[in-house]
Amino acid sequence: MMTERASNDCAPVETPQELVLEMTLEFETVYAEHSRQIFYLALRLLGDAALAEDAAHDVFVKAFRNFTGFRGSADCRTWLYKITINHCSNLRKRWSARHIHIAAEDAVFDQYASLDSTPLQNLELKELGERTQKTLDGLPTEYKLLLLLVGDQDLSYEQIGTLTQQTAAAVRGKLYRARRAFSIAFARSA
Amino acid sequence: MNSQKKHLRQTVHPIGSQEIQETLGSAKALDFATPEALLQFDRSITTTPVALRHRIVETLTQTPKSNSIPWWKRLF
Incomplete structure (x- = not known):
């Protein structure tokens, strides 16, 4: 991706540090804008926080590898959602083939606990998350x-x-x- | 239908940080009249893992070039 981008722009050869910086700046913008939505969609589609983190990681990596081709062709949020939906769907198919099932009871909802709130609030939010997940599932x-x-x-x-x-x-x-x-x-x- | 709406309501005590109080306050106002409202609230309280950003940057900066020789070609 790095070499492709450099040659497309007809720019002088950049140092790896410059490329990393350019990529980081682009990444920061897209990540800041869409990461919550992408992680949340993956979380509710997969029903597990750790698996959702892995899925969101794969989605953003996949997105950045194809970023040059994407630019200006469609809405970024929709594009990222499309990748997320396809990725989670493929994962679910693979699990189904291997008879792996993720139960909502086993899912980790610790992402709520990171908020600076009381234990009671954490518990209520956790319960709400579990109920939402079970209902969706x-x-x-x-x-x-x-x-x-x-x-x-x-x-x-x-x-x-x-x-x-x-x-x-x-x-x-x-x-x-x-x-x-x-x-x-x-x-x-x- | 009214009974369904009642079940969608969540009672949350308004104690804690300013951020969560604001979020919960807005949730109370919405009263989860629709599933979308509930899901919007659920999303708003879901935090993205801190490690995720670092993991992505690490992967993107360490990815080998796509035209590198496959492992099996290096062996044979």
């Missing part, structure tokens, strides 16, 4: 993904449609049923 995969994407207010129905390979109208229709299914399942999980 009980939904059809399509509903789960739609709800997670629509939870990102920056995404339009058209963008969600592009990500899930359907029309915006289909997204609206399915979202109604997904909301209903989530509400019922969440109420039952109390």
